[in-house]
Amino acid sequence: MYVLGIEAATPVAGVALTEDGRILAERLVNNRRTHSVNLLPMIKAVIEEGGITREQVNGIAVSAGPGSFTGLRIGLATAKTLALAWQVPVVGVSTLEALALPLAAPGQLVCPILNARKNEVYASILRGTTGQPELLAGPLAVGIVELAGILAQWQEPVIFLGDGVPVFKEEIVNLLADRAVFAPQSALLPRGAAVAELGYRELAAGRGLSPLELKASYIRLSEAEVKLAARCRK
Structure with a gap:
């Protein structure tokens, strides 16, 4: 089973491709560019470097939180879009x-x-x-x-x-x-390979989700939600 792992819940962008838990290719970027710029080229690269085509990917694992609200949304949106386009299950794992x-x-x-x-x-x-x-x-x-x-x-x-x-x-x-x-x-920093490994265990056990079922684990409200709640209480 080929699993693509995506980590974007922190300032680090990490992507890995694994086969039955074995790492085939991995990339990690810890720079100031946004994850929306980094992720897709990294995903394309690890699939090519892993020696497969995107049609061979069996599932996608993504870091689902907690973490940066913006990073989580970018990572989850990327995973959901690819899972829908490639018609494969997706699973969220704890950051x-x-x-x-x-x-x-x-x-x-x-x-x-x-x-x-x-x-x-x-x-x-x-x-x-x-x-x-x-x-x-x-x-x-x-x-x-x-x-x-x-x-x-x-x-x-x-x-x-x-x-x-x-x-x-x-x-x-x-x-x-x-x-x-x-x-x-x-x-010290998170890795796409760890996301893929945990995701593989879930996918192999038949616990993959459709893209619409995948949710983030934010733990606490965003600043915008806190301000909105305060206004509603007035």
Whole structure:
């Protein structure tokens, strides 16, 4: 089964093509160009580099949140449009679980964090297993102090990764001391291959969706929705 994985929920644009979970081709761009500019050329490239045609793609996996509202909409719109045009199922996967997957060794506690602005992060707490990582808490939109309180339930070291790390690293160290371990720069950012791997598991189990069924997981309201709700309360 050939699965196309699309990551656009963060400042990183990532695309990968996998065959039964094996990575055939992958591209990652972390620049200031919008995902609407980057994604389609990257998708075209990984399909060509994977040695197949678009007619051979069996399904599409896309990072469905939480994350950047704009990035999520671009990624989901791209995945839905391609799934409709190619007549293949699509599946949304957790941005945080995809971020954690490469570092989720059995027994390892992993906490991916994305900068959610307003002094908060989007976070989940996962424990690695021999299969899919076990979700212990989340996804959440929380401050670092509250997140540290949740992590107090477990005593072992925690690996942090994601674009929230550079922003909140000092605060995390102050709160968790030597329990906090930080992923190397090369593993800090999300990958299209992890999205494709998680998506493959869903698609292989028959849990693919039609494009109209695919929804984003925003976790909290956008700024525009918050302002609209405030006006409606007046």
